[in-house]
Amino acid sequence: MKYFSTNNKELRYTFKEAVIQGLAPDEGLFFPVGTPELDQKFFQDLSGKEIVEIGFEVAKHFVGDDISESQLRKICEEVFNFPIPLVKVENGIYALELFHGPTCAFKDVGARFMSRCLSVFTKQNKKEVTILVATSGDTGSAVANGFLGVEGVNVIILYPKGKVSQIQEQQLTTMGQNITALEVEGTFDDCQTLVKRAFADEDLNKKMNLTSANSINIARLLPQSFYYFYALGQLQNNKKEVIVSVPSGNYGNLTGGLLAKQMGLPIKNFIASANRNKIVPDYLENGKYEPKPSVQTISNAMDVGAPSNFARMMEIYHENHADIIKDIKGAWYNDEETKEAMKKVFEQESYILDPHGAIGYLGLKKYLDKEKQVGIFLETAHPAKFKDTVEQAIGEGIEVPKYLQDCLKKKKNSIVIGKYFDDFKSYLLKQ
Ligand SMILES: *Cc1c(COP(=O)(O)O)cnc(C)c1O
DSSP, X not given: OOEEETTEEEEEEOHHHHHHHSBOTTSOXXXXXXXXXXXXXXXXXXXXXXXXXHHHHHHHHHHGGGSOHHHHHHXXXXXXXXXXXXXXXXXXXXXXXXOOSTTSBTHHHHHHHHHHHHHHXXXXXXXXEEEEEEOXXXXXXXXXXXXXXXXXXXXXXXXXXXXXXXHHHHHHHSOOTTEEEEEESSOHHHHHHHHHHXXXXXXXXXXXXXXXXXXXXXXXXXXXXXXXXXXXXXXXXXXXXXXXXXXXXXXXXXXXXXXXXXXXXOOOXXXXXXXXXXXXXXXXXXXXXXXXXXXXOSSGGXXXXXXXXXXXXXXXXXXXXXXXXXXXXXXXXXXXXXXHHHHHHHHHHOOOOOHHHHHHHHHHHHHOOXXXXXXXXXXXXXXXXXXXXXXXXXXXXXXXXXXHHHHHHSOOOOEEEOSOHHHHHHHHHTO
16 A cells, blocks of 8 residues: 655655655645455454454555564554453443553554554664654653653653643653653644644754654554444444444544545444534534634543644545535534533443543434434543543542552653744754
8 A cells, every 4th residue: 555645646655654754745644545445254254353353454455565464463463452342321322442551542542553563664774763742632641652662762742731631641741761741831733833843844854753643643543443343343233324423633533434434334424523622513514624723621632723634534535525524424512511411421321421432422412313323432531531520520439540540649750841943943953
């Protein structure tokens, strides 16, 4: 499989080039040329397949010869060493729990896959790489965890000061070793802008091999398609249409689902479920894409005002608004509605939603026609990552997994920087 840039469809890149570069030289996003053909048997056997097997069979089409089959199988085994259960929440509604990985968020899947691909490539090239990652909360720790202690790789995390939860901040700032956390006096969008400018900066590129670990990296995006297959496989004997609601920020998770649908997975519709940062629901409604400064919400990992995967969504639908709204419906909710959903689902179903999953749940409720459909929403984070918000909403204490408890006891270690590019650049040049 070859890749092109969403800004220039003529040039071709290998998987390896796309993964190492992160963003194309013209600042477009890498996108696969064509869709892999999965055979009928793959779909027939889906309900008996483990996620490792699904991941391997799908990934080999995208990776081609850049990683050997035995290495790729090993990568999939390492990435998926935790369960991804489909859990019934109420009649006709299921949560795909993506938060059982080491940092308790769905980003573990993409981050672990990408980090392992990248370390195969850095070993081949024998060159040190620096990974820049802007995070609205969860990406940073998932990526850093994937690379912790990996030789030849340095990770620099940028997060918006005061805008991530306490547990998230502890996760970001306590890893040590080859991981550095920069606390940026600005918003997530400022962090993302700093990273994008760094990639385009000549002086920096002369000095270091920069690469990206945001959802723009194709090696993070691709594995986010695998678990949609796995989810449908877990819906045994289902005869109804399936619709999937995805709580979204940068729309990488949703784009993973669109890729799965392109490969033939029978998902009738997706729901782009957002918080007040409703750029994509607005686009779906009126056909206008208008990025805006992000606003802060209790589902903070979705506080994105300029969603980076929008370009890939446009690519899939050839920028045709009429086609896109056939497949994707929009929904958005404010903090009050999110808390109410957490409370109601806890009281009626004894299921604890996190604020992001709650938005996914609400989006599903809006569109699901239970007569002929079953609905899945993605539960993207463990509720204990947002302990205070969740406890306040449901009116009860919740259990914190041991990994998160340990992390709270460690000493925070971060460097505060301004949101201006010159500060960031001089910091990097001193490294
Ligand atoms: C990152 C994140 C999201 C949004 O995912 P995108 O792929 O950026 O749309 C949703 N929920 C949680 C918990 C996240 O960490």
